[in-house]
Amino acid sequence: MFHWLEKHPFFFAVGVFLVISFAGLIEILPNFAQASRPVIGTAPYSTLELAGRHVYIKNSCNACHSQLIRPFKSETDRYGHYSLSGEYAYDRPFLWGSKRTGPDLMRVGNYRTTDWHENHMKNPASVVPGSVMPAYRWLFTNNTDINTAFAEQLTVAQHFSVPYNQPVPMKDGTTKVVKMGSSVANANAIAIEEAKVIAADMRDQDVKDAVARGEIPEIVALIAYLNSLK
Amino acid sequence: MDIAQLQAYGYFILTTLLVIALYGYIYHLYSKKRDVDGVDYENYSNMALKDDISDAPVSAKSHDDKEK
Amino acid sequence: MVNRPLEYDYTITKMFMLTTIVLGIVGMLIGVILAFQLAFPNVNLIFGEGLAEYTNFSRLRPLHTDAVIFGFTLSGIFATWYYVGQRVLKVSMAESAILMFLGKLHFWLYLVVVAAVVVSLLAGVTTSKEYAEFEWPIDIAVVLVWVIFGASIFGLIGIRREKSLYISVWYYIATFIGIAMLYLFNNMEIPTMFATSAAGESGIGSWYHSVSMYSGTNDALVQWWYGHNAVAFGFTVPIVAMIYYFLPKESGQAIYSYKLSLLSFWGLMFVYLWAGGHHLLYSTVPDWMQTMGSIFSVILILPSWGSAINMLLTMKGEWQQVAASPLIKFMILASTFYMFSTLEGPIQAIKSVNAIAHFTDWIIGHVHDGVLGWVGFMIMAALYHMAPRVFKREIYSKSLMAAQFWIQTLGVVLYFTSMWIAGITQGMMWRAHDEFGNLAYSFIDTVTVLHPYYTIRGVGGLLYLVGFLMFAYNIYKTMSARPVEEHELQNASPMGA
Numbered sequence: 001m002f003h004w005l006e007k008h009p010f011f012f013a014v015g016v017f018l019v020i021s022f023a024g025l026i027e028i029l030p031n032f033a034q035a036s037r038p039v040i041g042t043a044p045y046s047t048l049e050l051a052g053r054h055v056y057i058k059n060s061c062n063a064c065h066s067q068l069i070r071p072f073k074s075e076t077d078r079y080g081h082y083s084l085s086g087e088y089a090y091d092r093p094f095l096w097g098s099k100r101t102g103p104d105l106m107r108v109g110n111y112r113t114t115d116w117h118e119n120h121m122k123n124p125a126s127v128v129p130g131s132v133m134p135a136y137r138w139l140f141t142n143n144t145d146i147n148t149a150f151a152e153q154l155t156v157a158q159h160f161s162v163p164y165n166q167p168v169p170m171k172d173g174t175t176k177v178v179k180m181g182s183s184v185a186n187a188n189a190i191a192i193e194e195a196k197v198i199a200a201d202m203r204d205q206d207v208k209d210a211v212a213r214g215e216i217p218e219i220v221a222l223i224a225y226l227n228s229l230k
Numbered sequence: 231m232d233i234a235q236l237q238a239y240g241y242f243i244l245t246t247l248l249v250i251a252l253y254g255y256i257y258h259l260y261s262k263k264r265d266v267d268g269v270d271y272e273n274y275s276n277m278a279l280k281d282d283i284s285d286a287p288v289s290a291k292s293h294d295d296k297e298k
Numbered sequence: 299m300v301n302r303p304l305e306y307d308y309t310i311t312k313m314f315m316l317t318t319i320v321l322g323i324v325g326m327l328i329g330v331i332l333a334f335q336l337a338f339p340n341v342n343l344i345f346g347e348g349l350a351e352y353t354n355f356s357r358l359r360p361l362h363t364d365a366v367i368f369g370f371t372l373s374g375i376f377a378t379w380y381y382v383g384q385r386v387l388k389v390s391m392a393e394s395a396i397l398m399f400l401g402k403l404h405f406w407l408y409l410v411v412v413a414a415v416v417v418s419l420l421a422g423v424t425t426s427k428e429y430a431e432f433e434w435p436i437d438i439a440v441v442l443v444w445v446i447f448g449a450s451i452f453g454l455i456g457i458r459r460e461k462s463l464y465i466s467v468w469y470y471i472a473t474f475i476g477i478a479m480l481y482l483f484n485n486m487e488i489p490t491m492f493a494t495s496a497a498g499e500s501g502i503g504s505w506y507h508s509v510s511m512y513s514g515t516n517d518a519l520v521q522w523w524y525g526h527n528a529v530a531f532g533f534t535v536p537i538v539a540m541i542y543y544f545l546p547k548e549s550g551q552a553i554y555s556y557k558l559s560l561l562s563f564w565g566l567m568f569v570y571l572w573a574g575g576h577h578l579l580y581s582t583v584p585d586w587m588q589t590m591g592s593i594f595s596v597i598l599i600l601p602s603w604g605s606a607i608n609m610l611l612t613m614k615g616e617w618q619q620v621a622a623s624p625l626i627k628f629m630i631l632a633s634t635f636y637m638f639s640t641l642e643g644p645i646q647a648i649k650s651v652n653a654i655a656h657f658t659d660w661i662i663g664h665v666h667d668g669v670l671g672w673v674g675f676m677i678m679a680a681l682y683h684m685a686p687r688v689f690k691r692e693i694y695s696k697s698l699m700a701a702q703f704w705i706q707t708l709g710v711v712l713y714f715t716s717m718w719i720a721g722i723t724q725g726m727m728w729r730a731h732d733e734f735g736n737l738a739y740s741f742i743d744t745v746t747v748l749h750p751y752y753t754i755r756g757v758g759g760l761l762y763l764v765g766f767l768m769f770a771y772n773i774y775k776t777m778s779a780r781p782v783e784e785h786e787l788q789n790a791s792p793m794g795a
Contacts, residue, residue: 006265007462009455009471016472019567020527021479022244058422060356066657070580074729077737085582088514093426096518096581100657101336103741125339130746134335134342134354148503154493155509183497248568255564259557269462271560275552277464278543281385283304287460 039086041171044153044162044178045228047187048194048216051149052225055218056095059136064101067229080107090162102133109230114201117223122204139219140207146216150187153180195220198227306384307391308688310401314377315681315688317405319770321369321412322674326766328362330759337752352420360431361419366669367429367532369412374677375473375536376404376447381684382466382543383451387458397453404446411439423506427521429528430484433506437485444481448474465559469539472567476531484524486511515582526574533673535566537636538605540680545609545629548683549619550789554611562604569598576647579656588649595647602640609633624699625791628679631707635671639664654729659748660721667714670762675706678769685776686791692782694775696793698768706765712758720751 005012045053056062069075071082083106088094119126122140124133156162157180167175181187192211198220199211207217264270267289276288335341335355342354351357380401384390391398414436418424424431432440451474455463463471487508494500512520546553553559575583575591610633613619619626642664646655655661682699686692693699727747730738779794786792 004266006468009452009463012463012468013452013471013475016468016567017475017479019248019564020472020476020571022248022568022571025240057424057426060359060422060424060426062426063356063359068581070653070656072580072653072729074731074737077731078728078741083582085515088518088582091514092510092512092517094514094517094521095426098428098577098657099659099662101745128742130742132336132339132745134339134350134356136354137347138351145503148490148507150495151490151493151503151507152509154495154502155488155490158493159488160513181495183495184499184502186497187495252561252564252568256561259561263557265462267461272552272556274462274464274556275546277386277460277462278466278546279550279552281388281547283306283388283390285388287388289461291459291461 037086038089039084040169042087042089043168043170043176044090044156044164045225046178046190046194047146047149047153047181048144048191048198048221048224049228050152050225051144051146051191051216052218052221052223052228053095054149054152055139055144055222056225057093059139061105062095062097064097064099064133065103065105066097066100067104067106068096069104069106075104079104080110090156092156092160105226105229107230109227112226114198114223114227115203117226118202118204118219121219121222136219139222140204140217142218143210144191144216144218144221146188146191147184149191150181150184153187191216191221194224198224304390305392306381307398308381308684309398310380310391310405311377311684312688313402313405314373314380315684315773317409317412318370318373318377318677318681319773321365321373322677322766323763323770325362325365325370326759326763328358328365330756330763332358332362333752333756333759337749337756351422357420357422360424360428361416363429364415364419364431367528368415371532371536371669371673371677373408374540374680375470375532376408377684378536378540378543378677378680379447379451379470381688382539383454383470386460386464386467386543387454388460389454389458391454394453394457397450397457400446400450400453404443404450407439407443407446411436411443414439418506423504425485425487425508425510427484427510427517428525430481430521430524432485434485434487434489434508435506437481437487440481444474444478448478464543465553465556465563466539466543468560468563469535469542472563473531473536473539476527476535480524480527480531484520518578518581519583519587522577523571523574526577527571529668530566530570530573533668534570534602534636537632537673537676538566540676541609541629541633542605544676544680544683545612545626545633548623548625548629548679548790549613549616551612551614551616554608554614558604558608562601562608565601565604566598569594569601573598573647576652579647579649579652592647592649592652596644599640599644603637606633606637606640619790623790624696624703625679625682625793627700627703628675628682631703632672632675632679635667635675635710639668639672642667654725655721658721658724659717659751660725663714663717663721666717667710670706670710670713674762674766678766681769681773683791685773686782687787689777690781691776691779692786692792692794694772694779694794697795698772699793702765702768702772705768706762709758709761709763709765712754712761716751716754716758720748720755723747723751 005015069079069082076082121136123135124131153164157164164178164180167177170176179190181190192214195211195216199208210217269289273288332355343350345353415432423433425433451470487510489508490503491501491505510517572594573591575587576595579588620630645651646664682693724744727739727744732738782792
């Protein structure tokens with residue numbers, strides 16, 4: 001039997017496939033439904049937050065920052081409650097990262113402010129002396145791609161039943177509705193409203209002017225996303 | 231039976247089967263030492279050592295062999 | 299053509315040898331820049347403030363990993379396949395016009411994909427999944443390249459003269475199947491351009507953007523099932539294929555035990571796939587999976603060492619060759635590093651060790667002693683062995699080769715020792731508490747303390763890059779070195795002074 005495989009390349013290839021796919025079948029498939037159920041208090045990303053998430057990905061923030069708090073005292077002391085599977089239910093893709101050159105950001109919204117992020121992105125070492133993080137000044141001039149974020153919202157709402165425009169239960173017993181635009185213009189209008197709230201807390205006059213004009217610099221979207229991480 | 235139990239049974243049965251297959255293979259290799267064509271397995275090293283296009287194959291592919 | 303005796307045709311091998319060298323230089327150069335950016339953040343502005351967006355650490359980092367994995371290593375795999383495949387199957391590419399055409403198509407399409415990847419990653423178009431950063435249009439092109447690679451493997455096997463498949467061919471087949479399966483499943487994504495808004499608009503936003511089919515924990519599980527096994531089928535399996543051919547051939551020694559090579563093959567296939575869970579220890583994936591990942595990672599030592607020891611024992615009684623030939627030195631050191639990193643990996647996968655090692659530079663160190671020591675050395679050795687045969691000339695300089703060997707070895711040692719210290723230091727500082735139960739260090743303390751190690755690492759990487767440039771120069775000069783006769787090419791490669 002064994003020898004037969006070695007001289008029949010096609011069946012040999014099938015054999016290799018069966019042996020290597022075995023682990024995946026057992027390990028990954030069966031837990032799919034269970035692991036993707038959201039916990040109470042987890043809401044989908046708003047248009048601006050999702051656009052900010054794209055900025056985060058575009059600049060590979062995940063290359064240096066994790067979003068996964070492990071259940072150790074040292075980690076919960078430093079970053080907050082350890083991560084729960086359901087908290088990631090709306091994360092496509094996941095952004096756990098694999099290296100902490102900088103600190104974890106899973107709950108950065110709990111202890112950093114818009115103002116802090118603004119100064120930090122302009123010049124990290126001025127806020128955290130000794131930081132090796134590069135400055136991200138182009139975020140203040142590049143404009144955010146709201147349309148793509150909107151297209152992603154539509155896609156996940158349609159294919160994965162992500163609850164946009166529906167009440168989502170929160171931890172304190174209330175509900176929250178995350179709005180998704182009905183058209184491109186409407187989505188942009190929703191995003192600009194969110195952006196105005198962020199820009200009000202910022203100092204950079206160019207960014208404030210841009211938002212007043214109806215443009216959204218990438219930094220505004222990114223801060224909206226970082227503030228939503230709780 | 232819930233999914234976790236199925237996973238556990240599936241895991242156990244498949245692992246056992248593969249372990250039996252692997253040990254069967256080891257037993258086969260070291261007891262027979264030669265394959266069905268009567269070629270000692272160790273001679274197959276010559277596929278790398280004598281690999282000029284004019285060298286004779288260790289076991290030539292004859293024409294009546296079925297492909298694949 | 300009719301009148302000439304049949305010869306192996308190395309056209310495609312030569313093409314891929316070129317990309318191996320060029321993309322190797324690109325990937326390693328970016329790596330060195332990244333290393334110095336961590337030690338000296340001003341290097342992020344290496345080309346000025348205006349280009350900072352494209353030269354900063356985070357934008358370059360995926361380009362480094364992908365250039366080394368899918369540029370340097372994959373080119374090396376393709377180059378050696380088109381060389382080893384013909385020889386052990388005893389059939390020439392020149393015998394089939396279709397295979398020749400497929401081979402060329404393979405190369406040119408591969409180049410197109412490489413160009414697309416470079417542009418898209420610099421522009422920040424990425425899915426963020428490690429080693430699977432490409433968006434869907436590139437994914438489709440990658441699948442196409444891979445299908446052509448498969449067609450060429452099975453096409454060549456189909457017209458072979460040797461009935462049995464040599465062990466290297468087994469490993470090449472496994473590479474093909476493994477990567478195909480992993481890549482397809484991990485890159486399941488839905489392009490967002492197909493979405494339609496309530497107002498009836500479609501084609502909204504970037505056409506190349508997509509969203510992953512999996513979310514959160516599932517996405518992580520699939521990604522690291524892929525990520526770990528991309529290492530298996532990109533950095534282990536095909537490199538083992540190379541050493542099983544090139545070491546016996548160069549030394550003239552038969553494999554110590556061909557039977558052992560067969561059973562470590564099946565052992566590796568079975569065990570490797572389970573180990574992916576060790577990237578997710580203490581995360582939110584189910585506990586039993588984490589334990590499984592941990593246990594199988596430790597079992598993985600057996601088949602890995604089976605191959606490595608088989609290689610070292612092949613040199614039994616012939617150790618003078620290691621002293622005499624720099625080419626054999628490269629291969630012996632490669633299999634030693636293979637043993638070393640396949641021992642280190644399982645140690646890191648033990649849960650209590652992983653608690654300290656995860657997220658630190660120790661992991662970076664582990665990856666690099668594998669890639670620099672094992673993958674890099676083996677691919678360079680393979681190219682050194684092939685160069686005299688494809689160009690019909692002796693290797694330009696043996697002494698340059700020996701110097702390169704020692705410079706690069708020093709580079710690797712500096713690299714992994716500094717990363718060990720950095721990783722363990724950082725892991726211990728993160729978890730340290732003072733006598734009142736408060737955290738002993740703020741995060742930035744654990745960053746600034748690494749500065750000396752980051753500098754040493756940069757120097758180590760630079761030495762390796764210098765060695766690689768010497769390698770490129772040596773191969774380049776080989777093309778115009780002294781022509782050699784056929785009989786000089788039997789085993790040990792001919793080398794000039």
